[in-house]
Amino acid sequence: MPSRTSPRLDARKKPRQARALATLDAIFEATIQVLLTDGPYRLTTTRVALRAGVSVGTMYQYFPNKQALFYALNERYMDTLAEKVETTCKARHGIPVRQMVEALLTTYWNAKMERPDVTQALYRAIAELDNGPLIEAFGRRVDAATTTMLSSASDAVFTDLPGVNLTLLTTIFGTVRNVFERNLPSTEAEAVREQLLLMCTAYLEAVSAQRTPGANPAALRCGCDAAATAS
Template identity: 45%
Template structure:
């Protein structure tokens, strides 16, 4: 069962999306196709489940980080979120690129949206509760950060996956997010 999850990732990573078929997954998992179909009604459902698990983990990570930084400064928050997200990604380094290949295969739109919405909400809440926070449109800012986070990291992917570059990526993203948030605060100040 978990073996099937694991096998799906492995096959996807090593053989690619085109060679990802139920027989191969089953063989790699050390079971028969029949067994696979006893646990998942069809291929789509399996891929969906794998996606779901990964995305839920990412959203959890961000939520926990945000919850743990209520009352902190926005700079601290930005650093914490970037760090947590990157760590989560790197912990599943092999899975991640594979999943981006699945995502399109069938309608993960809903799934992704829900993950993004959870993260956006968590970040928004954290920004609202920041010790030094004050933003005109907290929701918009949260959306922007989420998009940048979820989008930029995969774009960085091959670089990010090696520890050294991961650290560098974290530094740059943190600087970017921090300066963006500060700019938005200053924006308010300027408006006043």
């Protein structure tokens, strides 16, 4: 069977001047609105150009097809989301793990809920896009930020930090996405958020070893590993 050729996903033109950046913002906003009203399958670059108030020629200068447009929209969104998570994690080094989880969950939740229409639109566009590279890049950035934060917790240490971190993020990300897929009303969504915080906090407390004041994290991990081997 012949292999399918992937459509070109990179933008043709990188905006640098303020006017070009404004044009790109208008195109992205128009893409979101067309996605919400027409869905990903009926969306065309012509419809987006009309909604954005730009010519089809201008549209084509940036994006050769709608897959490239979807890719760029997702790339911008995920880059902004990763930056927010990184900033939150860097500011929470050395505090109790419960406060870390609350800050992480609040940041991710608020980012998704800040503009629910954008989140909904991007979820709709995923069916039209192979965004594996974007997800991998986002995952690497978030994993690095959260594992570094958790490793500095003042009151806990994790012998399998990568596994714990993966479980934590999968739980948070999956739950938040399900809230959108179910289109839950705000009261129910907020109830889920509170339960999610409780669940994540209880999980981290269950899998962590208590850290004594002044204890060396590496030494404590070694001690836990040795105890596990002996048992």
